[in-house]
Amino acid sequence: MIKVKNLSHSYNKDEKYQVKNINFEVKKGEIFGFLGPSGAGKSTVQNILTGLLQLQEGEAVVADYDIKNISKEMFNKIGMSFEQSNVYSKLTAKENLDFYSKLFDVKTVDSNELLNLVGLEGKENVKAGEFSKGMKHRLTFARSMINEPELWFLDEPTTGLDPSIAADIKEIIKTKNNDGVTIFLTTHNMFIADELCDRVAFIVDGEIKLIDSPENLKLQYGEQLVEVEYIENNETKIKTFSTVFPEDKKALQTVIDQHEIKTMHTKEATLEEIFIKVTGRGLV
Structure with missing residues (x-):
C-alpha cells in the first residue's frame, strides 16, 4: 500500500x-x-x-x-x-x-x-x-x-x-x-x-x-536485560542494564561490586527500552 x-x-x-x-x-x-x-x-x-x-x-x-x-x-x-x-x-x-x-x-x-x-x-x-x-x-x-x-x-x-x-x-x-x-x-x-x-x-x-516486528525485537533483546534493585545512600534504586552493550555491562558490575543488591532478574524489554538502546535517544 x-x-x-x-x-x-x-x-x-x-x-x-x-x-x-x-x-x-x-x-x-x-x-x-x-x-x-x-x-x-x-x-x-x-x-x-x-x-x-x-x-x-x-x-x-x-x-x-x-x-x-x-x-x-x-x-x-x-x-x-x-x-x-x-x-x-x-x-x-x-x-x-x-x-x-x-x-x-x-x-x-x-x-x-x-x-x-x-x-x-x-x-x-x-x-x-x-x-x-x-x-x-x-x-x-x-x-x-x-x-x-x-x-x-x-x-x-x-x-x-x-x-x-x-x-x-x-x-x-x-x-x-x-x-x-x-x-x-x-x-x-x-x-x-x-x-x-x-x-x-x-x-x-x-x-x-x-x-x-515488536515480537522479533523482544525476542532479540528480551533475554539481554537485567533489572537490578539495590541500595545506594540508604535509598532503594532500580535500574535496567543490557548484558550486551559493554558500557552497560561495566555499569552493572560496578553496581554489584559497590552496593547491596536486593533483587536481580532478567526481564522482557519494552519497545521504549529497545528504542532507547537502538537509537540512544529517549521519546521526549
Missing part, C-alpha cells in the same frame, strides 16, 4: 534535511508503526505521503498512486486522523461530518453511525466549539473513517483520551484492520504501538534506525 524510496525533505530547501534517505514499505493489511520522539520527522513523512507537503526528493507510492502527481482519486482511498483536531468550531458534530462527506466521490458512512461508534451519541447537534479536547479528537477520528478508507493514517489516535475511551479507539482500529484496512500509525507511545502494530520503524533525527 505504501512504497517509499530515498525520501528526503528540507523545509528551507537547503542541505539541512528534516528527513533524509527514508526507505520503507507498508504491506496491504498490516498496521505499520512509525515511532519516534517529537521532532524526529514522523509528521514530515506523513504529511508528504498524504499530500500536505510536496515531495522534494525520492519516490513514494501511496495506495497505488505516485505522489509526484497526486490524483484526486487517491483521497477517496485514504483517511487521516490528525493529532491536533482541526474541526469547524461553529458547525455541529453532525454538520462537520456531513460537510466532509461531500468532498468524496465514493459512498460515505452515515454521520450518526460514526458519532455513535466513537462515543459521541447525543452530541450530534452540539457545536464542535463547545466540545472538550478529547471530544474534538474523537470527532476528528470519526471523520477519518467517513469514506471507509483502504489506507488509514493515524497520528497519535489515543492522545488526550481517558483510558476507557482510548480502549474503545484501539478496538475500532483492530476491527478495521481485521476488515482489511491498512494502517500507518504515527506515535511516540510505545505501548499502543506494541499492542497494535505488526511492524514498527524507529525514526530519530530524520533517519530510520530499524524496522522489525
